[in-house]
Every structure is written in C-alpha cells, then in structure tokens.
Amino acid sequence: MAAGAGNPEELPKKHLRKQLAATVRNIQWSYAIFWSISTRQQGVLAWSDGYYNGDIKTRKTTQPLEFKADQIALQRSEQLRELYESLLAGDNEQQSTRPSASLSPEDLTGTEWLPGKALASNQQIWLSNAQFADSKLFSRSLLAKTVVCIPFMGGVLELGTTELVLEDPALLQQITTSFWDLPISVCSEQSISSPPLAEKDEDILCPNLDHEIVDTMVLEDHHLMADCLAPLESGPAAIPFGIHSYAHDEENDLIQDKAEEPHTNICEELKIGSSDDSSNECCANQQANDSFTIEGLNGTSQAQNGQLMNDEISNSLHGSLNSNDCISQSFVNPQRFLSCPAGERIKNHVLDSLQEGDYMKLISLDLDGEESHYIKTLAAILMNSKQLTEIPCFPSGSRESSFVVWRRSLNTPKPLSTISQRLLKKILVDTVWMHGGWPLKPQEEDGPHNKVGKSEGDDANASHVLSERRRREKLNEKFLVLRSLVPFVNKVDKASILGDTIEYLKELERRVEELESCRGLGDPEPSGRRMHPDIAERTSDNYGNKKIANGTKPCANKRKAHDIDEAGVEHHCVLSKDGPADVIVTVIEKEVLLELLCPWRECLLLEIIDAISNLHLDPLSVQSSTVDNNLAVTIKAKFKGSVVASPGMIKRTLQRVVELAIIISMQHSSKLLWL
C-alpha cells in the first residue's frame, strides 16, 4: 500500500514507527498500527505503519532471536502489512478471502492477526465520520483481546493487546498523550493555543500536515534531531519572504539546546523569552514565538518551497503586521500535559489558512521580485535575532536619576553655537584635511573632492576622476608648451621633454658664459659659430637622443655678434658680398638643423630644399622669412637612410646652392640688361 506506507518522506515514516513502538511499549500492549487516510481510495483507511510488540510465533518466522526485538517486530510489521494488503484487496471480511500472501491468517497468532474487522471497525468509525475521540474495545478470542482504535491525527491509531482491558478513557488519553511523549525525548512539543484559535476539535488537521507534525514531534534521538535540525537550519535561509512579524527566536539555538539540556530548562528558557509589546497579558507560558511553526513546516520546506512564508507569517495572524505577535506556544510538559489533551495538537490548518491570508497581504505590500533580496536579508535579520528581556528602562523613582521628566513647557536654551553640529561635522568632514595629502579647503559634504594624486581614483566616485583628469590635462598642456619652446624635441614623452629641456638650459647657460667671455675678448663670431657644430657634435656624442638645441640662438647670437662684434658684422657683410649664405649646420645623429641667411633670390628656397634632399636629408620642417631682401631659413631635417653627411659638407653644399642661385639671378638680370 504505497499510499499509506510509501510516504514521500522517509523520515516521518520512521518517526511514526518509532512513535508507535514507544507508545506500545509504554503501555505494554502488543501492537500499534497507524492507519491513515488512504490516498488511493476514498473513505478507506490505509495502513500507515505498524509495530508489533509481542511474541512471534508463526512458523514462518522462526528466526533465532538474535535479532533485536525491534527489528523483528518491524519485520513482522512488514509482513503484517503485506497481509493486510492482500486482505484489503479481498475486501476485508475477516475470513472471506484467502490471501495468497506469505502469511495466512492462520499463521498468525491470536495476537498478531490484523483483522479486517479492525479495518471494518475503523471504517465504521471512519465512515460514520465522527472524528471524535472514540475508542472501541473488542474482545475476541482470535484476536488480541483488546483492540483500541483511536481516531487520531487524521487517521486511526490502533492498539491491541492480548489482555482484556476494560474501557478506560483515562488510558485512552494517556495513550494519546504518550504517543507524543517519548521516554527518551529531550524536547517537548508545543502546541499553539492562542486565544483566537481556541478550538478543541482535535482532528481537523490537514492530512498532508500529518507527517510533518509527526516529523517535528518526534524528536526522540539525536539522530532525529539532527535530521530535523538540518532542514531547520537551512530553513531560515531558504525562506524567500521576510518575516513580517516579530518572528524572533533563537529557534535554532533552542533546538540545539534541547539536545543538551534537560527538559525543564527549556521550558524555563522559553518562559523567560520575553515577548513583545502587546503580549504582556498572556500567561506565563506564552511566548511570541513561531519557532515551532517554522520548525514544523520546515520539515517540508524542501518539498514545498513555495509556502514557506507561511510559517513566519503565522505570527501576524491578526491582520496588522505586528499588532499581535503573541501566538503563545506553550511548551508541553508531560507532567503538565494532561490538562488539555486537545491543546497539544498543532492547529496547523488554521494557521495554514491564516498564513495564506497573510501571504496575500504580503503580496499586496508591493514587494516585487527585486525586493526578494531584501526580503531574504530581512528574514535573516529577524529570524536570527535574539530576543532579550525587556528590562524596564526607567525604574520609577527607585533611584535618583540625572534625567527629569520632560515637559513641553520646559524652557530649553537656544542653540548655543551658530554652527550646528559643529563637532560632528568636524569629525566626519574635516578629518579629511588633517590627513596628509588631502586638500586643505573645507569640504562641502556634498561637493566633489579634489584628491591629489589619489591612485584609488578608480574606486572613488566620478568627481575624483574628473578632477584627476583635469589635473592631468593641465600637466599635458604645459608639457606641450615646453616642447614648443625647446627645439629639437621630437619625442613626446614627458620624460624626454623634461630631459631635453634640462640639457637645453644647460647649453644656454654655457653659451651665455661664452658670450660674455666672448664679448670681453672680442672673439669673432666664427669661433662661436664654429663651436656650434662642434658643440652639436660633441653633444651628440655625449647625449644620445637628447637634443641640444642650438635653435635659433645661433642666429640670434650671430646678430648679437653683429652688434657687438664688428668682425662678425664684417663677416656677415663679407658673406653677403660674396654671395654665399650664412649657414649654420647642426647635426645630432640623424637630425640636422640648418640655418641659412642669405640674400634673397627667386626660387632660392626651392633650390635649397632640392640640395638638401640630394644630401639625403629629409626636411621635416621649414621656416623661412624674407627680411630686408634677405632670406632666413631654418630647416629641420632628418637623414634618410644610413648615409650621414657631415656638417661641413652640408654647409658647403648649401653655400654652393646659394652662390649658384645668385649667379643665375645675376645672369638673368645681366641678360635682361643685355636685352
């Protein structure tokens, strides 16, 4: 009967069986069977589980009793089940059918026989739909002398014994209670007996919750508890919806505590666990606590993820989110139990409906899917939060207090400082400037910060990045300017720009020195001029890529020399007379700077460029101007190929070009004259 026995969860089955076992042993009867509502057939009870506690006397099972009694009994239970199955198929009249199972009814001893009659009687009970605490005693010679069938938990618990026992309601109650109370058990079960849920009807329980209840209730061994604990502990994490009531409890801790502590302590603890606002009037047992609900339902959490929110919502039964968090759960001591036998059942179904009601409320709270993360967080917070006793904060007048009662009419002083929250702001805001490297300006809290050299600009907010970028741009701009000032700087990287600038400066200083000395000595400019190529070449030897810019300075120096040095001027004049150009060539490795000052002729520039290219020089930039009929040209050129012309050669070439140009033009003009 897979219906009954093949429960989806193994755990409850085992629990049930152990429960049955314990119960039977407790009252020292022979067997206990739990019939649950068959899922196969309407109105039929199906075998759920059974336990046999008697002697085994069939010939079929003549096993040596080295097995533990338990195991044997369980085995027997299995056999009985099979028998029952066959019987059921045969429509359960006591001797109507001949089972083809391994066991035949005659095999069973009087104690073992699992009657269809019992079934019938159950069915009777069932069909009559009384669902009341009912019991029947049977005396049969063939059967166990006494069979008691108790409608219980949505099914029927059948207990049988070989002795004749008179009907005893007290015993019944004891059975039902002891069913839950297990001798080894360390924890007691709970029942929710909140006032609005008061109902004494025991059995309006959803069948599908049976097993879960069983699950939770039977926490007999550590093993079981461990099993329960595992789903429980993962339960809170798996709960997708937040708790909307004060669903505090250290339930996990509590359960673990139970493993170690004796029973009574737990109860005390739970009593101590205070509740919250509105539950003060509840009796001592009450705690605003839904832990067991959660516990109960967590057992199914894996199976029924969807309804997990139910558990925590169970607290918020009464509509408002936490107007009443007091579902008191009284821990049931076996000693205390007998007072309210009905109260021990968990009114899950009621909770269920309420939970669903609240589920709807949850949905109506506009929590969309994206909030599920937050809800998980909320769940985590509120589930795991410990509940502390609310100690009254103000013992009224028992001790002297620094505080006085507030009255509206109290004259309070006006703000004593003009800057509000001065110190707080200082702590938060101005500490920044105190740490090295941060800018000194007082910072607005909502303004962007200027961070100097902050390498974490990536991590910081966008304003940092912007300011950093601005700074960088400023720097780059300045580098560009420097580059334009310093000739010979062809590389754009900042290091080389700076290096070249340094060298240029040094060179200039040297030249200034020379000039000053020149001025004093009256040295002709040529010497100065001669030095330039030397310097250039020297420098090219000494400083690899770094260019010493002679730049326009030679020209300028030359001109100065004109002013200062007559010889220079003469030279210059001589030059112009002769026609050759004033040429200064500076060569640094592959780069050449040419400065040419010569009388202007037509097409002279083209000739010059032509000549340069013939020298395997690739002009990179040309600056030319005509001043007073003189052409001043500055050419920066680069050697293409590996051929490098010497400065002297370049100079001579250029001068020749210029001479040629002059001659040609003179010829032109003379030709014209001739004509």
Next chain:
Amino acid sequence: MAFSSVPAPCPPRLALGSFIEDYANRVDVVTFDEDARAFRPDPSLSFDHPYPPTKLMFHPKPLPNSPSSLLASSGEFLRLWQLNHHGDSSPKVELRAILNNSKSSEFCAPLTSFDWNDAEPRRIGTSSIDTTCTVWDIERGAIETQLIAHDKEVYDIAWGEAGVFASVSADGSVRIFDLRDKEHSTIVYESPRPDTPLLRLAWNKTDLRYMATILMDSNRVVIVDIRSPAVPVAELQRHRASVNAVAWAPQAARHICSAGDDGQALIWEVPASGAAVPPDGIDPALVYTAGAEINQLQWSAAHPDWIGIAFANKVQLLRV
C-alpha cells in the same frame, strides 16, 4: 571628544579620545567609580593616537576573565589596541594591529566610523569617505570584503546581524547590505530633501526592526522600520537645535536617547508599531540639560543605567 562605553561587568570604563585638529591626539581610559561618583583616570592606560579618533569601541563580547581587552579606534586607519589590566611586566597598552585598507601606500581614505559586530566579534565594519565600506576579519587581520556602498562619502555604519549591516552617507540614504548577497543593497530610507547627508545611524540591537538616523543640520531623529522602507516610523522633533548623536537603549526595545546642540539629552520611547502617533509628534520621556552642546552620546551596553555624554571638554555620566 569621542568616547565609548565598555561592556565590562566591572565598574564602567570609558575610553575617551581627544579631538585636536592636529596629528597628536590621545586616548584616555578612565574608570568610573560608582560609589565615589568620580572618574579615575588610569595614566598607564593612556596612549597617543595619531589624528583624532573618529570612533572608539571596545570589544563587544569580551571573555569574562580575560586580562586584556581590545579597543578599536578609527582614524585614518583602523587600529586595534590591547589594554592589559593586570600585569606589570607587559606594557599596558599595545597597538595590536593597524588595518589599512588602501591599496596604494600614499593615501588612505580616513574612516568616519566603524562598528563591531556583536554576533560575530571578529568582524568590524568601517565606513570611509571614499564611499566604501570595508569589513575586516580582525583575527586574520585581513579584509573580508570591501563594498562601494554609496555614491558619496559614507558617514556611519552599523551591524544588524552577523552578516547584515547598514550605512548612511552624504547622499542621504540609509542602505542595508547583506554579505551573502553583495550585489544588492536596499535603500531603507532617503532623506526627504535630496542630498541632505545623513550623519549618524544607530541600529536597535534589541529590536532589529528599528534604526535611527540623524540628518545634517536637522533637529529631527528619524526612526525607520526596516520592514517598511522609505516611510519612517516616527520623527522625533523635540530638539531645539540640531541633533548630534543618538543611541538606543541596550536592553530595552523601544527607548532611544538623543543629544544635540541645544545641550539637551532626551530619552524617548518609540511607540509600538501600530500604535497611533500623536499628530504633533512624540514627546520625549526624560530630559537632561547640560551646559553646552552635547557632542557625543553613548549608552553603556553593560551598564544600562548609565549614559555618557560629552560636551565642551567635559564628559558626564548620567544615570537613567
């Protein structure tokens, strides 16, 4: 002055930090003698602290009989100090760790605040003006995680549960972060005028639903219920000037104390959820008037009938 109360069962001790706008600052640990009603500073337990400490906090769950206690301070770094109560041989205060969360050696963002996780005392969360919050594992001395918490500077941080914290920042929002789900954070409250910075945050440790925050230049204390974000439960408006500090009662679920520039420390009782809030606001229950604006407030967790306040250059312990 920034100071903290120590959760020690023995006579209350306070760590007081100085606030001098300079590099050299000090932290003093004083003991309060309840019978004599006097402070007794312990000179050996006084140490130098670079830059003023923005917050000081003792270890929330010290072992009962341990000879030393841990004090954490935040400044430009998070520092852990070990105070040895007994023993003459070892130095009284030693710096146990400097926890520096900057990647470069040049700069670090100063920490505005930090909070020691009660449930997981090895976790300290720090908030800094570089908009990040860092969670430290102090036993390993390493960063557990670092989150960019806000768009602007983060001004305060508070733990709710072992893996959940909340922070407030200059962008005016209170956000809750869950360490299990670092991608998401939830804004629980935003200041009504956008970009009003929220300066401080206090999470009610007894009733984790409630948080209190204060806005800049505002005399209101905003109580937020984390289950209903965006709508505050109450705004406590009885201060005559802006509020500087708030603290929840450590063991009562609904009492909160606030102190402000009007020199008053007010104790309020937050109404139970669902109870009607009077239309003109909630009145505080108790008041204490100090002589100057009160800058700091701490409610001792171990001695819940003492509240410490700091104003001007004085520290007072108030009995509730």
